[in-house]
Amino acid sequence: MSLPTLNAEASLYTSRVTYRSSPARNLFAGAVTPSSVPTGSYLNSCLYCNEQCDGDGCFLFCSCYDENGNSQPTAIDVFDCVGYDIANCNGQLRCGGCPGFV
Numbered sequence: 001m002s003l004p005t006l007n008a009e010a011s012l013y014t015s016r017v018t019y020r021s022s023p024a025r026n027l028f029a030g031a032v033t034p035s036s037v038p039t040g041s042y043l044n045s046c047l048y049c050n051e052q053c054d055g056d057g058c059f060l061f062c063s064c065y066d067e068n069g070n071s072q073p074t075a076i077d078v079f080d081c082v083g084y085d086i087a088n089c090n091g092q093l094r095c096g097g098c099p100g101f102v
Helices: 008-014
Strands: 046-054 057-065 071-077 086-089 092-095
Touching: 057 086, 057 092, 071 092
Parallel strands: none
Antiparallel strands: 046 057, 057 071, 086 092
């Protein structure tokens, strides 16, 4: 399967296709089903996402496309994002959207 080339605007706002891996191809340990990761706009342009919780918090690990179409490994503490959208901002997960994009 080939992935589309995405620019920042397309990956953040117009992509409607979500690509997910099978657990055997997951880049990060502890593959989980897509329904067990937090909701957010990042799901439109990130893949291989999983959530891992321990005594320090719950972290979301993904591989997200940047504005050049390159996949970047990224992570975020989901407790910091309660009540906010989790977004892919140029290959990095952020809470509350991306500064500079309207």
